[in-house]
């Protein structure tokens with residue numbers, strides 16, 4: 001069978017699992033170069049796409065090396081590493097040593113190779129980073145090379161895929177962007193059911209303690225009277241029965257002054273008395289969110305959450321007290337003592353929801369979208385409630401199902417589940433890229449000269 005004609009050639013920097021490759025290949029593009037330094041992903045990329053990627057982009061360290069090693073191409077794609085700009089990281093940005101400066105590598109390659117188009121992807125926080133200066137620098141540098149540039153945020157759920165994952169996309173063209181329009185959103189609602197595999201085999205059981213915590217919060221939901229509006233704020237059960245001061249003074253303030261007796265007469269987590277205890281003993285009975293040294297005064301948001309939790313407890317103690325006595329949440333790790341009900345108005349059956357164990361607590365969401373995939377540890381993989389899992393049991397979403405959330409269903413994933421989840425959490429959603437690339441690359445036609453290159457498939 002004849003191969004379809006190649007419409008354009010592209011390169012895939014920081015290639016990971018190849019989300020950009022999948023999207024651009026579908027539009028008739030040919031990958032001619034990729035770079036990925038993580039050995040497992042590097043090997044897997046070759047297996048999936050027939051290109052052996054370059055390893056460390058920093059080793060493309062001069063214009064000569066770039067000119068020699070990177071074949072001519074029409075489109076450059078790059079999801080440059082986002083930790084330097086991510087809310088979760090320290091936000092050092094361009095100063096994040098070499099990693100923060102990887103944008104400048106992209107810039108160097110664009111300036112030497114001058115492809116007609118580019119698509120860059122990053123976390124949306126890059127647009128706010130340093131009060132917008134970081135994004136302004138990026139755009140100004142790219143415009144300085146002659147590109148017209150536009151930036152827009154998009155998420156897979158706007159295209160019918162059940163994952164909320166907003167990302168910032170920078171597109172650029174040497175031919176101007178008059179003919180380009182960002183893709184319009186899909187109106188239809190999404191459902192997690194669309195990515196579930198009926199014959200999914202959970203590769204790992206949910207640990208006993210996690211199941212107990214889910215049962216505990218499930219019981220909390222079913223005990224709550226229908227007339228009681230459940231909190232929109234995070235539920236911190238350790239604040240139930242607690243009375244320690246958090247407004248005019250705080251436990252860390254008393255400890256800093258070596259005056260533990262100031263806490264006599266108050267109760268710590270779950271109401272445990274602080275009377276006549278040493279600072280060390282008191283520390284164990286104060287919730288971790290209120291016991292950090294240096295946290296002499298609590299920020300307004302924290303004071304508000306503590307106040308709201310205590311008020312909620314006091315107005316609902318009739319049904320919460322027996323729940324506390326039955327489950328004794330203080331026996332569980334602190335993250336299991338917290339619960340986020342992101343399903344306001346939804347049915348109060350925990351097994352109808354998608355759950356995620358986070359440092360901030362167990363989060364329950366309606367099965368409309370999955371939580372945004374992050375470079376997860378195994379414990380953060382979304383858990384499907386028994387009534388929506390299709391297997392009749394609570395279970396983790398499989399790597400294959402998470403791949404569907406990234407529109408990467410057709411490729412092979414890393415063998416280790418941990419590596420697969422992590423790479424999927426870093427990947428770009430292929431459907432979103434396709435929706436952007438389709439109008440952006442519509443006028444690209446097959447290149448006349450066909451520069452052969454050892455790395456091209």
Ligand SMILES: C[S@@+](CC[C@H](N)C(=O)[O-])C[C@H]1O[C@@H](n2cnc3c(N)ncnc32)[C@H](O)[C@@H]1O
Nearest residue numbers: 014015016017018019036037056057079427428
């Ligand atoms: C945000 S992810 C991009 C994922 C990719 N767009 C995808 O669809 O899977 C960034 C990737 O860049 C890789 N990376 C980070 N620093 C690198 C470097 N100096 N050279 C090559 N690859 C690098 C990481 O291993 C990671 O896979």
